[in-house]
Amino acid sequence: MKRISITTILLLTINFYINAQARLVNVKSKTFKTSSGVELQGQVGFLEVPENRNNPDSRKIKMKFVHVKSLAENPSTPVIYLEGGGGTSTWEVNSPRDLNDRMEFFEVSDFIYLDRRGANDRTLMHIWRDDYPSEFFISEEKATEHYQKMAEQALAQFEKKKIDITGYNIEEHAQDVNDLASALGFDKYTIFGFSYGSHIGMTVMNLFPEKVERAILVGADAPNQSLNFPSHLGQHIEKISTMVANDSILSETIPDFKSLVYETMEKLEKNPITVTVKNPLNKKNVDLKIGPFGFAVVLRLDIDDANDIPVIPRLVYSVNQGDNSMLTWFVQKRMVFALGFPGQGINQQLATGTSDSRWSTILKEADESPFGNVVNFPFSAVKETWISSNISNDYTTPLKTDIPTLFVTGELDCRTPVQQVEETMKGFSNAVHIKVESAGHEQAQWSWKVANEIIPSFMKGEIIEPQGSRYGKIEFIPVTGDVMGHPSIE
Numbered sequence: 001m002k003r004i005s006i007t008t009i010l011l012l013t014i015n016f017y018i019n020a021q022a023r024l025v026n027v028k029s030k031t032f033k034t035s036s037g038v039e040l041q042g043q044v045g046f047l048e049v050p051e052n053r054n055n056p057d058s059r060k061i062k063m064k065f066v067h068v069k070s071l072a073e074n075p076s077t078p079v080i081y082l083e084g085g086g087g088t089s090t091w092e093v094n095s096p097r098d099l100n101d102r103m104e105f106f107e108v109s110d111f112i113y114l115d116r117r118g119a120n121d122r123t124l125m126h127i128w129r130d131d132y133p134s135e136f137f138i139s140e141e142k143a144t145e146h147y148q149k150m151a152e153q154a155l156a157q158f159e160k161k162k163i164d165i166t167g168y169n170i171e172e173h174a175q176d177v178n179d180l181a182s183a184l185g186f187d188k189y190t191i192f193g194f195s196y197g198s199h200i201g202m203t204v205m206n207l208f209p210e211k212v213e214r215a216i217l218v219g220a221d222a223p224n225q226s227l228n229f230p231s232h233l234g235q236h237i238e239k240i241s242t243m244v245a246n247d248s249i250l251s252e253t254i255p256d257f258k259s260l261v262y263e264t265m266e267k268l269e270k271n272p273i274t275v276t277v278k279n280p281l282n283k284k285n286v287d288l289k290i291g292p293f294g295f296a297v298v299l300r301l302d303i304d305d306a307n308d309i310p311v312i313p314r315l316v317y318s319v320n321q322g323d324n325s326m327l328t329w330f331v332q333k334r335m336v337f338a339l340g341f342p343g344q345g346i347n348q349q350l351a352t353g354t355s356d357s358r359w360s361t362i363l364k365e366a367d368e369s370p371f372g373n374v375v376n377f378p379f380s381a382v383k384e385t386w387i388s389s390n391i392s393n394d395y396t397t398p399l400k401t402d403i404p405t406l407f408v409t410g411e412l413d414c415r416t417p418v419q420q421v422e423e424t425m426k427g428f429s430n431a432v433h434i435k436v437e438s439a440g441h442e443q444a445q446w447s448w449k450v451a452n453e454i455i456p457s458f459m460k461g462e463i464i465e466p467q468g469s470r471y472g473k474i475e476f477i478p479v480t481g482d483v484m485g486h487p488s489i490e
Contacts (some may be wrong), residue, residue: 022049022179025062032068035096040106042068044093047114047180052167054390059162061121065180066090066113068099071106076460077190077213078110080177084195084219086345087116101446104456109190116200117176118168118344123161126154126341132279132286136338137294137331138272140372143338147381150341155387158343166389168344169351170223174203178211190459191215194445195416196348199223202399214404216455218445219416222424223395226352227383228375228415230365233300236414237261240303243474244313250476254313261299264320265292265370273319275328277335288331295319296374297337298330304414306440310477311486317479329488337378349379351389355396400427406458407431408450410439410471432464439471447471 027045034040044066050058070076083089090113092098105111118124133146158165177200181189190213193201198217205212206223241257244250254260272291279286288294298315302308315326354362366373373380405428409421418435425431434454436444445451449469458464477485484490 021053022047022183024183032093032099033096034100034103036100038103040068042066047176047183049176049179052164053172053175055164058164058167061117063117063176064090064115066093067184068093068106068111070108070110072108076109077188078112078186079105079190079192079459080112080114080181082114082177082191082193082197082200083116084197087119089113090115101451104452105459108456108459114177114180117173123163124342124344126150126157126343128339133338134287135289137297138289138291140293140374140377143293143377144381146338147378148385151382151385154341154343165343165347166387168347169389169391170200170203170348170395171207171391173200173348174207177204178208181211188213193217195219195221195441205401205403206393206399209401209403212403214458216406216458218408219413219441220407220409220421220424221416222399223352224355224398225420226349227354227359227362227379229362230369230371230373230375232414232417233371233375234369236304240309240312244476247476250313250479253479254317257313260320261316262370264316265295267320268292268295273324275324275331277328277332280336281339288335290327290331292370293372293374294331296371297334300374301334302330304412304440306412306438306443306471306474309412309440309474311488314477314479315488326488346379346382346386347389350383350386351391352395398424398427402429405431406455406464407433408436408444409433410436410441410444412439413441413444415441432466434467434469437468437470438474443471
């Protein structure tokens with residue numbers, strides 16, 4: 001009889017332990033229905049894993065998943081979708097209209113939605129209960145001072161509740177993806193990552209290359225790009241300025257949009273304005289002073305969304321003219337920045353790290369930019385004092401892979417701009433890049449051609465040639481007069 005070595009026994013034991021760390025719970029079969037009346041079969045359940053796989057005493061956490069079965073008789077490799085933003089995607093199955101938007105995908109492959117770890121865990125969000133910091137939007141220095149106070153309180157809260165916040169990093173996220181695939185019986189799978197989901201997707205490609213058949217990365221954010229260059233926002237302002245100049249009506253009032261933005265920033269530097277908004281926690285009105293930093297926050301968060309770009313010139317013009325009504329609406333939407341500290345989001349962004357050279361360039365650009373380092377706030381506020389996560393690999397260097405990859409980028413995306421994606425692609429020996437005209441960060445994957453032709457074809461394993469696509473058309477809202485078209489003016 002063949003003897004089994006001690007090493008083999010040890011490896012089997014370790015593998016058993018690792019596999020035993022993850023399991024599916026509360027799995028139920030379910031029928032989903034699209035807005036066009038098509039019924040889809042599938043299952044809903046939870047993936048249960050340790051909060052930190054490196055800690056044997058770690059608490060257990062659960063992530064919701066939805067597995068929609070393909071309508072094809074011989075489906076292609078199953079697709080695992082990883083959302084950006086807050087990380088929740090399973091809500092789509094409760095929306096018949098959103099399900100209908102994915103029909104071309106369901107006709108090719110099984111489609112699995114996986115909510116990111118911590119996405120629905122309220123204990124990971126620290127809430128600021130003291131008085132609202134009235135000068136938070138005055139300057140980056142004031143905002144940083146407040147955010148550091150919130151970080152200190154948050155870490156104390158997490159420790160008291162025995163929450164291991166260091167478990168929320170891209171390696172744990174990537175392991176969740178692979179564990180779910182294994183639990184569902186997939187030997188191979190396709191990664192479909194949007195924004196931060198692409199950040200995780202590339203980590204899966206790095207850690208489990210033998211499992212990833214192909215990858216679809218939309219609004220791609222590579223692990224070595226966890227902190228952004230301030231110059232990207234400045235370049236985007238110039239792009240919007242060119243669009244405004246080419247608008248025959250708008251250009252009569254705003255001949256130079258870039259100059260108008262900078263002039264408005266200078267006015268706010270000399271004379272911050274005050275807007276009255278309602279604190280969503282206690283429903284009390286609070287007067288907030290808005291300086292150039294607060295104005296930059298609003299621009300940074302909305303200026304690359306095709307839904308908001310049409311109204312941005314009117315916003316800038318109105319503030320420049322002393323009308324704060326539109327700005328009040330935007331500040332009301334963004335005032336939660338100073339109220340909630342998302343431990344999961346902060347840790348996952350900072351745990352990856354950034355190279356010394358990249359950070360030096362970021363600081364140099366921030367010093368030269370009228371927007372400062374707003375593109376990296378709030379991560380920059382706590383970067384030097386945040387706790388370390390146990391990351392096994394160096395993610396400050398670009399990924400190199402030969403896995404077939406489809407990149408899709410909106411040409412009006414300044415969070416993950418075209419030039420940054422092209423830099424990432426240098427390490428991809430088998431990739432194609434689709435650039436979507438008139439699409440911002442949120443819209444690139446919803447171009448009709450991308451959603452209905454290009455991605456489904458790629459899922460089938462077909463070769464995709466570089467080609468253009470378009471997402472609607474940007475129609476600027478007039479800067480004066482009674483108009484409609486955006487909630488900030490309705």
